[in-house]
Amino acid sequence: MELNLFTRHSEYEWEIGPRGNMSVPARIYASEQLIRDMDHKVYEQVTNVATLPGIVKASFAMPDAHWGYGFPIGGVAAFDPDKGGVISAGGVGFDISCGVRTLLTGLTLDDILPVQKDLAEILYHVIPAGMGSTGKLRLNKKELDDMLAGGAKWAVSRGYGSNKDLIRTEEQGQMKGAKPEEVSDRAKKRQRDEMGTLGSGNHYLEIQHVIDIYDRDTADAFGLYQGDIVISIHCGSRGLGHQIGTEFLKSMAIAAGKYGIVLPDRELACSPINSPHGQSYIGAMRAAINCALANRQILTHLTRQAFEHILPKAGLDLLYDVSHNTCKVEEHKVNGKKKHLYIHRKGATRAFGPGHHDIPFELRDVGQPVLIGGTMGTESYILVGTKESETKAFSSACHGAGRSMSRRAALKRHKGRQIVDMLANRGILIRSPSSRGVAEEAPDAYKDVSAVVEAADAAGLTRKVARVEPLVCIKG
Amino acid sequence: MTVQTQAETGQPGWEHFHHVADIGVRGIGKTMANAFEQAALAMTAVITDPACIKQKQTVNIACPEAPDDEYLFNDWLNAIVYEMDTRKMLFSRFQVTIMDHTLAGKAWGEQVDMQKHTPAVEVKGATLTALKVEQQGNGLWIAQCVVDV
Numbered sequence: 001m002e003l004n005l006f007t008r009h010s011e012y013e014w015e016i017g018p019r020g021n022m023s024v025p026a027r028i029y030a031s032e033q034l035i036r037d038m039d040h041k042v043y044e045q046v047t048n049v050a051t052l053p054g055i056v057k058a059s060f061a062m063p064d065a066h067w068g069y070g071f072p073i074g075g076v077a078a079f080d081p082d083k084g085g086v087i088s089a090g091g092v093g094f095d096i097s098c099g100v101r102t103l104l105t106g107l108t109l110d111d112i113l114p115v116q117k118d119l120a121e122i123l124y125h126v127i128p129a130g131m132g133s134t135g136k137l138r139l140n141k142k143e144l145d146d147m148l149a150g151g152a153k154w155a156v157s158r159g160y161g162s163n164k165d166l167i168r169t170e171e172q173g174q175m176k177g178a179k180p181e182e183v184s185d186r187a188k189k190r191q192r193d194e195m196g197t198l199g200s201g202n203h204y205l206e207i208q209h210v211i212d213i214y215d216r217d218t219a220d221a222f223g224l225y226q227g228d229i230v231i232s233i234h235c236g237s238r239g240l241g242h243q244i245g246t247e248f249l250k251s252m253a254i255a256a257g258k259y260g261i262v263l264p265d266r267e268l269a270c271s272p273i274n275s276p277h278g279q280s281y282i283g284a285m286r287a288a289i290n291c292a293l294a295n296r297q298i299l300t301h302l303t304r305q306a307f308e309h310i311l312p313k314a315g316l317d318l319l320y321d322v323s324h325n326t327c328k329v330e331e332h333k334v335n336g337k338k339k340h341l342y343i344h345r346k347g348a349t350r351a352f353g354p355g356h357h358d359i360p361f362e363l364r365d366v367g368q369p370v371l372i373g374g375t376m377g378t379e380s381y382i383l384v385g386t387k388e389s390e391t392k393a394f395s396s397a398c399h400g401a402g403r404s405m406s407r408r409a410a411l412k413r414h415k416g417r418q419i420v421d422m423l424a425n426r427g428i429l430i431r432s433p434s435s436r437g438v439a440e441e442a443p444d445a446y447k448d449v450s451a452v453v454e455a456a457d458a459a460g461l462t463r464k465v466a467r468v469e470p471l472v473c474i475k476g
Numbered sequence: 477m478t479v480q481t482q483a484e485t486g487q488p489g490w491e492h493f494h495h496v497a498d499i500g501v502r503g504i505g506k507t508m509a510n511a512f513e514q515a516a517l518a519m520t521a522v523i524t525d526p527a528c529i530k531q532k533q534t535v536n537i538a539c540p541e542a543p544d545d546e547y548l549f550n551d552w553l554n555a556i557v558y559e560m561d562t563r564k565m566l567f568s569r570f571q572v573t574i575m576d577h578t579l580a581g582k583a584w585g586e587q588v589d590m591q592k593h594t595p596a597v598e599v600k601g602a603t604l605t606a607l608k609v610e611q612q613g614n615g616l617w618i619a620q621c622v623v624d625v
Contacts, residue, residue, distance in 0.1 A: 039496055067496050069603045069624070094600040094624045131523060131595035132564045132588030190561050200598045201625050239561045242600040242624075246554050253604060254543055266604040403497045407522075407597075407625070436524075436596040476598075 001038050012063075012459035016043070021264070022050040028061040029393065029459040034451060037404070041067035042074075048264045049077050053272070054085025056334055056341055060393040062348050063455035064402035064447065069093065069249075070267030073347035076396040078332065080341055081273040086261065087281055088270035089252050091344035092327050094245035096285055097292035098203075098236030099323030100371040101169070102382065103300065105307075106315040107229040109209055112471060115310050116429060119207060120472045122306045124431035127205055127299060128197040129476040133433075135196035137298065144188050147195070148180035148240075151290030152321070155297035161304075161318075165297060167360050169321040170350070173297070175290050179283025183240065184247060187284075190239030191291060196298035200434075200476035202400075202441060203235040204373070205303065208380060208468035215465045218384050221366040222319055224466045231316065232380060232468075233299050234373045235476075236325065237292035244288050248281045273342055282327075289326060296321060319382075320360075320369035324349045324399035332394055343394050351385035351397040351462045359385075370462050372453060373400045376430060376473040377423050377443030381453045381464065388460040397462035401449035410445040411436065419443075423473075432475035441475060488616065490518035493606070495622045500606055501553075502620035508545065508609065509572040511619035512552055516570040516583070519553055519602070519623055524593045529568035531584035535559050539579040545609040548577050549619045553602035556583060564588050566595070597625040 006014035006028070014035055016026040026046040028035065042065045049071055050059035056078040065074030070090030079085030112119070128135055139147060147154045152173030153166055166173035198205060210228040213219045224230070237244075252269035255277050256262075261270065271277035300318065307314045327344045334341075343350075352359055352368040359368045370383035378401075389395045405413075416435030419442050423430055432438050450467075457464045488510065493500035499522050503515030520526045537555045542548035552572070560566060567585030588595060605622040612618060 069605050069622075073497060094603075130590060131560075131598035132590065134564070186558060190558065200595070242561075243558065246557075246601040249601075249604065250547065250550065254547070266607070269604070406494050406496050407499050408492055408494070411596075433590045434594045434596050436594060440596055 001035055001040055001043055003032065003035060005043060012455055016047055018050065022047055024050050024055050024058045026050045026059045028065060029455065029461055030063040031451065031455045034063050034455055038065060039067045042072045045070065045072040046075060048268060049075060051264055052086055052268060052270060053261060054079045054083040056080050060396065062396065062398040064398040064400055064452045066402045068346060070265050070269065071344065071346045074398060074402065075346045076348045076393050077344045078341040078394050079273065080339060085273050085342060086270035087273050087278045087327060087342055088268060088344060089245055089248035089281055090267045090269045091346055092285060093325045093346050094242050095236035095325055096241035096245060096288035097323040098325045099292060099321065100232055100234045100373055101296050101300065101321035102319045102371050103231040103316045104223045104319050105229045105231060107311060108227050109229065111311060112207065112229050116471060118310050120429040120431050122309060123205060123303065123472065123474050126302050126306045127474050129474055130200050130433035133197050134193040135298065137195045139192060139195065144191065145180040147294050148183060148287035148290050149178050150174055151293035152297040155294040160298045160301035165300065165318045168318040169293060170323060173293055175286045177283065178286035178290050180287050182280045182283035183244060183287050187240045187243035190243050194238040195295060196302060197238060198235050198299065198474065198476045199238060200437060203476045204376065205231070205233050205299065205474040206470045207231055207472040209471050210466050211469050212467040215384070215463060218366045218465045221363060222369055222382065222465060224382060230468060231303060232371065232373065233296055235295060235299065237288040238295060240291050241288040244284045248284065252277065252281065285327065289323065292323065293321065320371065322349055322369065322371055332390070345396055347399045348396045349399045350395060351389050352395050353385045353387035353389055370397050372398060372449065374449035375401055375443040375446045376441060376470055376475060377428065378449055379467050379469045381449065382466040382468065383453065383462040384465050386460060386463050389462060392459065392461055398452050398456045401446035401452060403445055404447045405445040407440040410440050410442050414439040414442045428470050429472045430475060438475060488514065490514040490521065492518060493620070498622050498625050500620060500622045502618055505617050508617045508619065509574050511617040512549060512572045513570040515619045516553065516556055519556065519599060520567060522599060522623060522625060523595045523597060524566060526568040528593060529566045530586045531569050532586040533565065535563065535583045537581040537583055541576065541578045544577065546607050548579055549609050550602050550604060550607060550621060552579055552581065553621065553623065557599050557601055559583065566593055600624040
């Protein structure tokens, strides 16, 4: 994008003042280079969001922002229900509560290297990945509704993990206010055999190696040490979430006129929070959040079982589980007054600073872990929320690298086999059912995640704690 | 050099178009129904090569009345996504009849076989982005949108 489109407030803060129907400014946090490289669609989308009713303060975009549906990926927006604020299916996205969880292992590189290949094989065998894959669990109607109401807490009650996991999961593993009755039969049918599946695209399970520690004290509190091995799982609410997104995107877009909402783009599909339609979506979306939390909990259990076979001494304690496609009610200060706002984060991660009551007690003094997925050939980051982020973008940070090349372009440039061999030469084992899928997810199809993280850190949205590199990647 | 799209060259068929995070699917046909059929093939091609899918089973797909042709097209692709997901199938041939913003369709395909089809991605849903159904100056219909993968 052209820099002259913005007023530059600081090295990493770029603003577009209200114009046309915008009721608030739009603000992008990024370095000059990231702004230059950003798709112009981000400008269009972040300013469109600023026109929605009841938006508070500004429409934000994170350093990894790119062209999404209605909202940019990397978009953050808060809405006030008392001022006609809206809830938007387009502001959450198709893969509701897609997120990352990271497990500590208590292992080091020396423990892993002799069994690296065995671990890759067993994980590829036990983690259902790719299109058409199914989990072993089959849920009847009542069990499915219980799962949608209970989330990871339900999964733990079924023997998948322990209460210790719930303490380290957002919402303590259960999103309150879920309404399984608002989830259509079609959405439920899509999920009946997909519990405990990874999905495809950019979803993964990785064994990672802690390469750098940037903040010793916080890393200590997180239980991260240089040379340690961690495991990260990136996936979401599977077919159920996709179907809820599909249905509400359409119904909210059609109903917008009824509520007097003018949508500059149909994908901004939304309804007033205080409307039957809005409440119906909120109930269904929260059920999908629980589905994602339960799904990642089951995948954690399968991972533990796999490690039990190869490295039984591994602990596999959960560091944290955080989602990056959600809308959540949070208390934030606006003009000095505390307000309960509906915070949409679409491809953006919640990043509460030290002292926030929603952070697990033992981490509360340091801040919330913020888990950033990179690409299978590069690196990922573990960050921490900052106090400063509260005033920047409602305690939000980036979520990943963000694509820079289309799938088609990546496929033209790469062969899956070459990528797998190239990464194997660098000590990274890729296991995927699809060679073409690997080519489309080639590392150079993404932005430089380090540049994104540096910008998020420098902008004060979050702070770097550790950098990890993959050793094994199970790709959908 | 300007690269012409298939829609511009006036050839019925399907093609993909650019979206940085996902992918656009476009069907081009002599009728709106043909364009819908071709776009469905384009969506299959996002996942795998349609030529490697045998037509062993037929699935009937119906879309009730939609507010307009564009929403009907969106419903059609999403109905196929639903059938692929719940039946664990891939389809390589489609037949569509449209009447008064309602659609009756058929899809021919087979069960997903990871070894044979090596599906690159699963389609999460058809979006409203770049959604367009229209007859062009050359008489051909196009039906297109971006699909989320």
